Amino acid sequence: MKIRKRLLRGIAGVFAGICAISMSGSVAMAASGIETLADFNSGAAEALDSLDNITDDFVVPPKEDTEDGDEETEEPPSGLVMASVKNYLNVREEPTTDSSIVGYMYADCGGTILETTDGWTKLQSGNLIGWASNEYLVFGDEAKAMAEDVGHSFATIKADALRVRKEPSETAGVYGLVKKDDIIETNEDRNTDEWLSIEFGGSEGFISAEYVDIEFKLDEGETLADVQERKKREREEKAKMIANFGPTAIGTTEDVLLGALVQCEAGNQPYEGQLAVAAVVMNRVRSSAYPDTVAGVIYASGQFGPAGTGKVEAQVGAGVKDSCMQAAREAIAGQSNVGTATHFKRVGKHDGYVIGDHVFW
Secondary structure, eight states: OOOHHHHHHHHHHHHHOOOOOHHHHHHHHHHHHHHOOOOTTSSOOOOOOOOOOOOOOOOOOOOOOOOOOOOOOOOOOEEEEEEOOSSSEEESSSTTTTOOEOOOOOOOOBBEEEEEETTEEEEEEEEEEEEEEGGGGHHHHHHHHHHHHEEEEEEEEEEEOOOOSSSSSSSSSSEEEETTTTTEEEEEGGGSSSSEEETTTTTTEEEEEEEEEEEOBOOOOOEEHHHHHHHHHHHHHHHHHHHOOOOOOHHHHHHHHHHHHHHHHTTTOOOOHHHHHHHHHHHHHHSSSSSSSHHHTTTSSOOOHHHHHHHHHHHHHOOHHHHHHHHHHHHHOOOOHHHHHTOOSSSOOOOSSEEEEEEEE
């Protein structure tokens, strides 16, 4: 049984608990300049291949008996729900089309079912709680399949130091070490119960699943207040980048931010792969289903691992190599070698345009 399948069983009932990184959290990392993977002195501690076992199956607590001994009243339905939209979905205060809008669900957003009525579902997605039309939602196995397709799993290292193996075997060679509390995106298509596939130094590496905590993340909806706060943060981030890089134009700062993401995601790939990653970001910017700025897309919750863990900001500070900057500028100018693709992952089970180590769709 694959770890990702156990995770998806968990998110069907406890989505709100496991989608922990919000848009505000991601951008707050950017603003505070949180340090990312620091150089680790391998002589400071003995590298471990094992520590404590993790538990990722969701256990339902026993129900309490009612005072009079009668059967309990039926609890509201629970489970995963996903938005199935090309643009965005209005979430309303009440289950009617003339009710006030309280927020929005976008493509790839997931939530937890709170209540159902004829043709409508009350859901929670991040801070957003409200009613959405079932016409634009998917449930059950279809929702799980969509979540598996667009979500991301992250490993938090629990050992003091953990070897990154060249193959999923305790006897395989070692690329290097990751340290305690590092957060690393995994390639869920190649994860097993025993080993997790990660990107390490431009190559695929494997870490023992026994010594990490796994978290599965999806994008979340936004309240009207969230939208206003996000746009405010984006303006602040642009202002900070201008201050850091001199009196440059807004477009140039977006070049740098996009170039940094490209280097984090595909810096070891051929130029075509770098351009493809940049094109995915810009395809989202141009789509009404996603935020309409480069920063908004990059820092959307649960979408790009390097943004959520602070690696993008570190790359901006360290400088972005020329090929990644060129890819960013060409994509901003409208160049795309993957059509209108809005997603990519490491090559695995998904169909799409294959360029280097990634598949785009």
